[in-house]
Amino acid sequence: MKPRALVVGGGLHGACAAMHLASSGFDVTVIEKQYAGRHASGVNAGGVRRLGRHPAEIPLAVAALERWQRLEALIGDNGGFHACGQIKVAENVDEMTALEARAAQVRELGFDHEILLSRAELRRRVPAIASHCVGALACDGDGAADPYRTLTAWRRRSQRKGARWLEGVRVTNIETIRSEGWRLWTDHSDFRCLEGDWLINCAGGWAGELSQWLGERVELEPRALMMTITERISPFLVPVIGAAGRALSFKQRENGTVMIGGGLFGSIDTDGESSKVNFRRLAKNIESALALFPFMRETKIIRNWTGIEGVTIDGLPVLGNSARYDRLIHSFGYSAHGFQLSAITGEIVRDLACEREPKLPITPFAIQRFDTPRSTARAGHAT
């Protein structure tokens, strides 16, 4: 009999895990309480970025980009990925010095994907940038993709490989079956009880709650990322722009609209299932965008929205085996920068479920790191 995997969470990481597990002979069921990509997976800003990654994430991000480059061959659709590059702008000499230090650090780790841009080179690549900007750090193979399209492609391919997707089904309780497997209880009358050999926690903003049920300590909060999209304007920008000293992600999409994000958080409604924009914070985010692209003052905002994401206290994901149970794998807490990594994390989950050593280093993402509460202040996570 095929080993049965229950994947909780129909987001990007769940879909990618489902695809790889189903391809490797697992009988996969994905359980999603709303619909695939309802939260951060469906509505994030779509950055495909190695630039500025935490050192522990760099090997994964590099491997993930290689998957992005052949996504079409992998899952039948390229997810709208285009390698337009990513650029992080320095607005003063201090910021430039910090970027130089960063570039040196990455080189020392043995990677060469981050390169420094002079003021002139920055202006050549981004003619619309404000004149005070002094230089930048860039990653040429990086780019952007369409989150919902990507998610749909992973989901479809997983279904073709036999994965079953249950949407609108919420897990309400988890039991172990004689440490041999798992029994999930749900709120749906057709699927009251689901059993499996493996449990994969890809529950994003709700993964902390799930871990808590299982008695696994993790410091994760659901946060609502805010996004802005403008009306269509004439093409003026190719790469995705970030800023060394600001919380900002800025890009013009192919249809001419400009997407402004930057890991700023709105607020989550009391029901926990929806979230809203905090306009005071958003206004600061827009100020940041205008500081870099002052010509956009008259451009109209068409829509603001939020998507819920699980953010860990150290800003690093939880990816690896459970500390307490056999046949429980975690893949969550990507802390607002998991879109790019979603192209690789499913392979790691599959390796773990096949009881193979993953080819990439995942020790820094072990859930055990939360065993001893930290006294340090919240640091390093996405801002």
Added chain:
Amino acid sequence: MRTIPLAIIGAGPAGMAAAATAARYGLKPVLFDEQPAPGGQIYRALESTPLRRPELLGEDYWHGKSLVQALRDGAIDYRPGHTVWQLNRDGEVGLLAGDRAELIRAERIVLATGAQERPFPIPGWTLPGVMGAGAAQVLLKTSGVAAQAPLVLAGSGPLLYLVAAQYSRAGAAVAAILETTPRENFRHAAGHIGGAVKGWRYLRKGLSLLKELKRAGIRHEHQVTELHAEGNGRLQHVRWRTAARPDVWQQCDATTLLLHHGVVPNVQMTRALGGEHDWSEAQLCWCPRRDSLGRSDIEGFFIAGDGGGIGGAKSAALQGELAALAALASLDLLDDVALHRETAPRHRALASELAIRPFLDALYRPGDRWRRPADEVIVCRCEEVSAGEVRRVAKLGCSGPNQMKSFTRCGMGPCQGRLCGLTVSEILAEETGQSIEQTGYYRLRPPFKPITLGQMASAADGTDYGQRQQQGSTAVVTEKASS
């Protein structure tokens, strides 16, 4: 953030009446309105219209005069030119006046945001020269400018006749009225004749309008079953077929085509607030849930007027008064005895005002073919998504309008789904076999009205120090989100 006790949004009959009622009890309400002058759509430009001959716009129009005058006596803090672009359950109101955006808080909020025209998708409705009859009426009221003749009006409902009459009185050449009311509506409406008799004044008005149009010699086609707007780059002619002559395409030249299938509540704000909405099968629209005093299911929010269900200007004013009384009571400015004393006569008056509604709703109910158009018809004008595309995606397993957005971008343009929301929900419900309640509606995203980046940034000035700290710059080498 500045906090005010009572904010009223919208200065149509409901909002003006709510403001006057609150002021009568010594509370100075703040009345925000997008327009430069009070009156809403129905009493639009009442103080300034260049069409001073009372008979031109009709006596009903001038009814609004006393409501408008009440705004001018200082007891009401009336803020014209204030667009509400954001609203949340905590009572936070995002305002835009000129180039300044501002966030304030209100303890109680009366939403009097009125109605909008029902989407009326036909082949060619996106051509320049095709517009809503309501929009054309606004043009006439505000600037005295008639839409370009020759003019064709198509659809059904009292407003269609009224606009035709107003344009005709203003001297515009009305080439034809193409009435889409299906024959069976007359039979269904007959079942509600009792209410119509109670509302005989409305009936008489309707009949006299029809008589006036006939006297003016305007061509009036009945039971139109198909309608196309056509032209090269802009509207040049209108083609149609009728039930009487189903094999014959008839045609007439037109520079302007005014479409009208009645009005539906403008639910942008109540939707964005996440309140419950019920589908009205009688009016074929979503109505935010409210009780007889206009209290919504969101604490502190009241709904008055056509924004809660279509009842017309007079019932809107009564509902505005009721909502204000409920708001006053919730602020302990009115005790239960006084509340009952004040509301009872208004409830009676409202019941009598609304008596004719079931008759009108049945008579002017747009036929299925107009609400769920053929595959080639554009449904979402902003993103150019056709009815066929919506049906195709529904077959792929898309069950709701929000997923539809992700599949097709339908409803994601600048109009925020105002012009396609009803159509998409109805088509999806039909395709999936779900009820329209199960199908649902778009999750509405702020801003309700487009606001520029510069204007939005101006709202940051009020930020306090704590918030600045919270999202100040971070060290360069640490992780930064951009995915």
